[in-house]
Amino acid sequence: MAVVDTIKELVSLIQKLDNIDLQRRILAVQAEALDLIEQNGKLRQRVSELEELIAKRAEVRSENGVYYRNLEDGSREGPICSRCWNVTDKQVMLQSRFPITRPLTPGMRSRCPRASKRTPGLSITP
Numbered sequence: 001m002a003v004v005d006t007i008k009e010l011v012s013l014i015q016k017l018d019n020i021d022l023q024r025r026i027l028a029v030q031a032e033a034l035d036l037i038e039q040n041g042k043l044r045q046r047v048s049e050l051e052e053l054i055a056k057r058a059e060v061r062s063e064n065g066v067y068y069r070n071l072e073d074g075s076r077e078g079p080i081c082s083r084c085w086n087v088t089d090k091q092v093m094l095q096s097r098f099p100i101t102r103p104l105t106p107g108m109r110s111r112c113p114r115a116s117k118r119t120p121g122l123s124i125t126p
Contacts, residue, residue, distance in 0.1 A: 003033045003037070004030065004033055004034065004037070007026060007029060007030040007033060008030070010026050011023065011026050011027065011030070014026055053089060056089065056091075057089075059071075060080065060085065060091070061076075065082070066078065066079040066080075066082070066094075067079060067080040067081075067082055067085050068080065069091055077093070078093065078094070079093070079094045079110065080092065080093060080094065081093070081094055081112035081114065083112065084112060084114055090114070092112055092113065092114045094110040094111065094112055095110060095111055095112070095113055
């Protein structure tokens, strides 16, 4: 915030000159500088969010119409609900329509616990 500190120094110097018009202009510049600093912080936050989204999107791949998340060790996690991923960027794992003791296998019907009321189940294929 060196800009704000410099402007504050200018304000104190101008006050010594007793020039009211110049003081007003410097105060306006100070207010604009503070606005720019705030806007810069918001933009930096947005850039960070977008970089995270890009990294998250790079991890997910579609295979035979189903999304999987590629892990660092080379394995994959999923399948991921295509509706949740495409609409909200959420990686919600599909579940078997059968009791939880049966894992998802190719050809098995599945459902999304989050979008199950809005989307039909998906048949997982190898």
